[in-house]
Amino acid sequence: DSGVTQTPKHLITATGQRVTLRCSPRSGDLSVYWYQQSLDQGLQFLIQYYNGEERAKGNILERFSAQQFPDLHSELNLSSLELGDSALYFCASSVETGGGYNEQFFGPGTRLTVL
């Protein structure tokens, strides 16, 4: 158990719909990362938040957005869903003290299926 929680575990929805994935980081971790894992693209970085502010963006579509709340939990919003958005979505957290490497702890993921 990494200490990172993600809900829901599974999500099945239809094309065109909007969903929200939730992540609670480990206690004390200020940084949250979102990753997408699909069969054809592998594990890809989407976006990072640090203490409530967006810090970096990766290959995140404009239909996707995220935020980190004052209690440090984060939500990833996916809208106008397409079949190709079906994937595992992982959240990871780390301390990010800025003084060197801090390992990232990954949650169990949310499996999104778009029908």
Added chain:
Amino acid sequence: DAKTTQPPSMDCAEGRAANLPCNHSTISGNEYVYWYRQIHSQGPQYIIHGLKNNETNEMASLIITEDRKSSTLILPHATLRDTAVYYCIVRVGWGGSNYKLTFGKGTLLTVNP
């Protein structure tokens, strides 16, 4: 971040050492080598990281060549639970503001009974 090259798959007998190679010939001076693994569809798990010295922890050992262009992850006594995809990642260790991990295809290690 520097690119890494790993074999797509490897087999290992249970109880034997598993040696997973990684090439990172374009690594820069401030880039570390990190290893993560992912057991079927679970979240990736950190294993170990290093800069230029060999490192060991309770999970594995990391051997980095003197020129830092390649490294080997060693699982000293592989068990069936070590069957997973192992990712070698090269990334800045300090001085940055974004510590995202760039995953390649990794090596699927299969430990056989």
